[in-house]
Amino acid sequence: MATFQFELxxxxxxxLSRAVEMAVLPAAEGEMGVLPGHAxxxxxLRGGIIAxxxxxxxxxxxxxxxxxxEVTPGRCTVLADEATPVAQLSRAAAETRVRDAEAAYTAAAMDTPEKRDVTMARLLSARAMVQAAEAA
Amino acid sequence: MASLKALRARITSVKSTRKITQAMKMVAAAKLRRAQNQAEAARPYAERMERMLASLGASVAGSPDAPKLLVGSGQDKVHLLVVVTGDRGLAGAFNTNVGRLARARIRELEAAGKTVKVLAVGRKGAAFLKREFASRISGEISLAGKKRVEFGDAQEIAARITAMLDAGEFDVCTLVYNRFRSVISQVPSAQQLIPTLLPETGAVAPSGAQALYEYEPSEEEILATLLPQNLAIQVYRAMLENAAGFFGSQMTAMDNATRNAGEMINKLTLNYNRTRQANITRELIEIISGAEAV
Incomplete structure (x- = not known):
C-alpha cells in the first residue's frame, strides 16, 4: 500500500519520522484520517490519540x-505541545493534571471568551489524557 | 622574600584551587553534553514551526486585523529587551558579553529617543544591567536551582511577554542571548521577536502557492494559538543555547584556570626550593665562619 512521510x-x-500508510489525528473539529495524497x-489539534x-x-x-x-500530499508533520506513547502514560499523573486543570478552570477569570477557551482546552486535554491512560 | 612556611601554605592553597577548577571543568563538560543534546532535540520542532508560520503568516500579514503578536502594535516607541544570561558566574566573559551587547543596544535606542524596558532572564544579566539601568528593568526571572531547561519555563516567559504586549506596555520585542556556535565560541546576538520576522519564503513560491492550504478551524484561530507557541519556542531555543553556551564557556574558563594554577604551582615550588637552598647555604656559612673564629 502507498505510504507517506509522517513526522511527530x-x-x-x-x-517519529517514517513512512506510514495512515495516520488518524485528533483534529480540533473531529478525528481526521490522513492517507497518502491528502489535500x-x-x-x-486537541488533546487525544494519534494512531x-x-x-x-x-x-x-x-x-x-x-x-x-501540516498535511501535504506526500507528508504529514505534527507539531505536538507534548507527546507520549500511550503505553507510557500514567493514570495517576493524568488525574493530577485533571485536578490542576479543574482548579485552573474554576479559578480562571472568565471575563473574556479567549481566556475561557484556553482553560477549557486544557481541561479537555487533561480528560483525554485520563481516557487514553485508562484505555492503555 | 617570603618565609618557607608562608610559601608552603600558598602552594597547598593553589593546589586545592586547582582541584576545584578541575572538578568544575569535568562537571561543566558533562552538563554541556546534556545541554547540547537537548538543544539539538529541540531543533526539528523549531524548523517545522518556522515552515508552518511562513505559509500561514504570508497569507495573513497583509490584512488589517492581523494579530498583534505577528505585526506588533504598529508603533516603534517602546522597546522590550529580553536578556537571557546564566544564573551563575565562573564562566569567563559569557554573561558579560551579553550584558555588554544589551547595554550598547539600550544606549543606542535611548539615543534615538525610544523608551527601553528590560526583562532579565537569569540572575547575572539582571545584576549587570541593574548597575546602570535599574529603572528600566521591568522584570527578572531566575532559573537558579533548576537542573535543566524545561519548555514550561519558556512558556511562562512567553506568556508574560504576551501579557505585556496585550497591555500595550511595549511595541517591539528583542531577544538578546548568547548564540551557541561551538563549545569554544558563543556569539552574543539580538533577535527580534515581535513583530515577527517572517522567514524569507523566496521568490520561487509566489503567494498563490501559499493559498493552497486549507485551514481547520480558520486561519486566524490557528494563528492565534500558533503565534504564542512560536514565541515560546523562540524563547526556549534561546534558553537552551544559553545553557549550552554557559557550560561551554565555563568549561573553557575552568580549563584555563586549571592551567594557570599549574603554572603558579611550578613557580612557587621553584621559589620554595631556592629559598630552602639559600637557607642551607646561609647556615653553612654561619657554622664555618663560627669554626674559623675559634
Whole structure:
C-alpha cells in the first residue's frame, strides 16, 4: 500500500519520522484520517490519540496534548505541545493534571471568551489524557 | 622574600584551587553534553514551526486585523529587551558579553529617543544591567536551582511577554542571548521577536502557492494559538543555547584556570626550593665562619 512521510515532533524531541500508510489525528473539529495524497491542510489539534497504521495494522499510538498538523500530499508533520506513547502514560499523573486543570478552570477569570477557551482546552486535554491512560 | 612556611601554605592553597577548577571543568563538560543534546532535540520542532508560520503568516500579514503578536502594535516607541544570561558566574566573559551587547543596544535606542524596558532572564544579566539601568528593568526571572531547561519555563516567559504586549506596555520585542556556535565560541546576538520576522519564503513560491492550504478551524484561530507557541519556542531555543553556551564557556574558563594554577604551582615550588637552598647555604656559612673564629 502507498505510504507517506509522517513526522511527530514535540519541543523536546523528534518522536517519529517514517513512512506510514495512515495516520488518524485528533483534529480540533473531529478525528481526521490522513492517507497518502491528502489535500494540503493545516489543522489545529486537541488533546487525544494519534494512531499510526503500517502494514494494515495500528503500530503506534501516541497521546498528544494539543498542537498543529501540516498535511501535504506526500507528508504529514505534527507539531505536538507534548507527546507520549500511550503505553507510557500514567493514570495517576493524568488525574493530577485533571485536578490542576479543574482548579485552573474554576479559578480562571472568565471575563473574556479567549481566556475561557484556553482553560477549557486544557481541561479537555487533561480528560483525554485520563481516557487514553485508562484505555492503555 | 617570603618565609618557607608562608610559601608552603600558598602552594597547598593553589593546589586545592586547582582541584576545584578541575572538578568544575569535568562537571561543566558533562552538563554541556546534556545541554547540547537537548538543544539539538529541540531543533526539528523549531524548523517545522518556522515552515508552518511562513505559509500561514504570508497569507495573513497583509490584512488589517492581523494579530498583534505577528505585526506588533504598529508603533516603534517602546522597546522590550529580553536578556537571557546564566544564573551563575565562573564562566569567563559569557554573561558579560551579553550584558555588554544589551547595554550598547539600550544606549543606542535611548539615543534615538525610544523608551527601553528590560526583562532579565537569569540572575547575572539582571545584576549587570541593574548597575546602570535599574529603572528600566521591568522584570527578572531566575532559573537558579533548576537542573535543566524545561519548555514550561519558556512558556511562562512567553506568556508574560504576551501579557505585556496585550497591555500595550511595549511595541517591539528583542531577544538578546548568547548564540551557541561551538563549545569554544558563543556569539552574543539580538533577535527580534515581535513583530515577527517572517522567514524569507523566496521568490520561487509566489503567494498563490501559499493559498493552497486549507485551514481547520480558520486561519486566524490557528494563528492565534500558533503565534504564542512560536514565541515560546523562540524563547526556549534561546534558553537552551544559553545553557549550552554557559557550560561551554565555563568549561573553557575552568580549563584555563586549571592551567594557570599549574603554572603558579611550578613557580612557587621553584621559589620554595631556592629559598630552602639559600637557607642551607646561609647556615653553612654561619657554622664555618663560627669554626674559623675559634
Amino acid at each position: 515532533v514535540s519541543p523536546q524531541k523528534l518522536l 494540503p491542510m493545516i489543522v489545529a 499510526v497504521t503500517e502494514g494494515g495494522q495500528v503500530t503506534e499510538r501516541l497521546f498528544v496534548a494539543g498542537g498543529f498538523a
